[in-house]
Amino acid sequence: MEMLIKGYLSGFFPMADPESGALEWHCPDPRAILEFEALHVSESLARTIRGDRFEIRTDTCFDAVVAACGEPAAGRTSTWIDARIAQGCNELHRMGLAHSVEAWLEGRLVGGLYGVRLGGAFFGESMFSRPAIGGRDASKVCLVWLVEHLQSIGASLLDVQYLTQHLQRLGVREISTEDYEVRLQEAVELECVW
Secondary structure: OHHHHHHHHOOOEEEEOOOOOOEEEEOOOOEEEOOHHHOOOOHHHHHHHHOOOOEEEEOOOHHHHHHHHOOOEOOEOOOOOOHHHHHHHHHHHHOOOEEEEEEEEOOEEEEEEEEEEEOOEEEEEEEEEOHHHOOOOHHHHHHHHHHHHHHHOOOOEEEEEOOOHHHHHOOOEEEOHHHHHHHHHHHHOOOOOO
16 A cells, blocks of 8 residues: 555556556656646536536445446446556555545436546546436536535645546646646645545
């Protein structure tokens, strides 16, 4: 666990290569982050949030969220979340350093996200939703909850690692490694309680 924590503190995170099975450390340049005030909530997402469709919980089924994030999905038959990644994250969760945000509908987990938190830095690892069972936009609702929660506890950095079109529509942008390292060091020094 010490090496895993040191990796995050240094701006690195592990991913398993789905083809070779090799565990690789990544440190993208540029780095994708979501500034809290830049979060873009579409009108349809705002309606979903106002409608209180989902019950949002945190840390009630962390292992299940990680497992769901690692399941095959539309357009993706393999994943970087293998048993080693899941085990490491689950151990960090038991140490109080990794957290899940979960969307529940009628007693069923329909979406969520998880990540690692060190001080005031949250390293978003993965998110999922299950539209077939009512979870459309569930992961986005969890992201909005996460941003509001991080603001409320005094966190300052939400690292989402890589920029995708989906994340860009939500307000994620890229910054240089140099800027990221400064932001990271400032954030991990903060004392924040989940």
